[in-house]
Amino acid sequence: MEEAQRLLKLPIYVFAQLDKLKAEQAAKGADVIDLGMGNPDIPPPPEVIEALIKAAGNPENNRYPSFEGAPEFKTAVAEWCKRQYGIKIDPENEVVTLIGSKEGVVHFTLAYVNPGDFTLVPMPAYPAHFRGTILAGGEPIALPTTEHRNYLPDLKIIVPGIAAKAKIMFLSYPTNPTGALAPREFFEEAVAFCKKHQIILVHDFAYAEIYFEGKKPISILSIPGAKDIAIEFHTTSKTFGMPGWRCGFAVGNRELIESLRKIKTNLDYGLFTTVQKAAIAAFSLKNGYTDRVRATYQRRRDVFVDGLNSMGWKIKKPAGTMYVWIPVPQGFDSTEFTMHVLDKTGVVLSPGVAFGDVGEGYVRAALVAPEERIIEALDRMKKAKITFNG
Ligand SMILES: Cc1ncc(COP(=O)(O)O)c(C=O)c1O
Structure with missing residues (x-):
């Protein structure tokens, strides 16, 4: 059965693909740290x-x-x-x-x-x-x-x-x-x-x-x-x-x-x-919930960006969102680097190319895991000698 043109024209939805790879890693018994999708983990009020x-x-x-x-x-x-x-x-x-x-x-x-x-x-x-x-x-x-x-x-x-x-x-x-x-x-x-x-x-x-x-x-x-x-x-x-x-x-x-x-x-x-x-x-809440959410993401951002910068990156701290946009080290494109990091560390990132062709050369981390898991992700990257060389 042939799909309609409107579906055939769409580029692959990378997040659906990533879900599959994540499931494969988990099935192999890997302790996956998922910084792929922007899927908030902070519970509602x-x-x-x-x-x-x-x-x-x-x-x-x-x-x-x-x-x-x-x-x-x-x-x-x-x-x-x-x-x-x-x-x-x-x-x-x-x-x-x-x-x-x-x-x-x-x-x-x-x-x-x-x-x-x-x-x-x-x-x-x-x-x-x-x-x-x-x-x-x-x-x-x-x-x-x-x-x-x-x-x-x-x-x-x-x-x-x-x-x-x-x-x-x-x-x-x-x-x-x-x-x-x-x-x-x-x-x-x-x-x-x-x-x-x-x-x-x-x-x-x-x-x-x-x-x-x-x-x-x-x-x-x-x-x-x-x-x-x-x-x-x-x-x-x-x-x-x-x-x-x-x-x-x-x-x-x-x-x-x-x-x-x-x-x-x-x-x-x-x-x-x-x-x-x-x-x-x-x-109608007036209990500072959104202030606490912001403070949580800000702490995660600081820990993560400082950690990457200690590994050779020179990333400026983002002004908003829960994302960090990370240049890919030489020798990889964004998909290859995403796969490399997943394979060596169990950390899921998103390849920049998912956000349009100009996103090539970058990966995105979504800070949707507790601070200790973010520190763990950085430690694993350090141990796997994943650094920025470009
Ligand atoms: C810019 C932007 N708009 C909309 C959404 C989706 O939001 P919703 O859960 O309301 O569909 C996202 C999710 O990551 C997003 O990044």
Whole structure:
């Protein structure tokens, strides 16, 4: 049976492949330290689990939820956005619930991209930012980013012919996989660029709460006029340690929200009401949970980057996310180095090429294991004489 073109055109999903290799190592009895996927290990707040259990006991919550989200959920989202990011959201028309932000970003792409359309994607990127375009039959245009420009794309080099055919620009800061943040001036430039060329601006704000040294990232919707063209995707996966719960939301321009709702009504039935109730409890917490999550990731980051730097690397500490972007030593490409490290140490990393071609030459570590396991990973690398020579 021949798969549809949209599937055949997709590059291999490296994380699915990595899962297989990990399972093989574990079957061989290896003590695997998994720093591969950005799969948070910090448990959700107990208040949220209590709210989940309570809501699960109400039979009414077992029924299909409303497509767009319960009014209380949407109001809680609007309050959270006001409190955390200083942005004004109309809960009625400017919010939609998502079964995780990945689902939302990809379905949003399907709602707007026609075959032949371009999208603009700073690379290296979270794969859903370019794979959604390929699924829609469009062409993601890579805007290469480097450490030299703090992983911000240079919008001035986008030629008019490309801008004219571009439907969406995808931004996401703090950014996966490099951990960079975007300053307000860059967001202002991006909003002006997208308005000038009538391009939809998607901001994936998955790491909104994972930032360090008090340098808080901003919402794209805090830029004046952004709501004319922008939609922002949020998730409880990283903020509240709820990746398996599949809970997210989008906020922003009401027309864009309406199109996302429209496509989703044809695909799913919205977010489990019980999970919505638990998320409402998360949004209203004022017990310093997110401060503790940040402090935990910051300690892990410091231990890991200091450890690598003592082995020959010269890595700057990332400003946000739970990732460290690591140059590959000479003699390996990113996939070979990932396999080498897994084979010699049982430590799982992600090859940079999974984040687009410009990710070649790097691997990503996700700091989703306790500090002692991160120290253990470094010790194993040291013992295996894995150092940086380039
Ligand atoms: C940039 C970015 N957006 C979205 C997601 C997925 O989030 P969710 O669990 O809400 O689907 C991830 C997960 O790693 C991510 O890195």
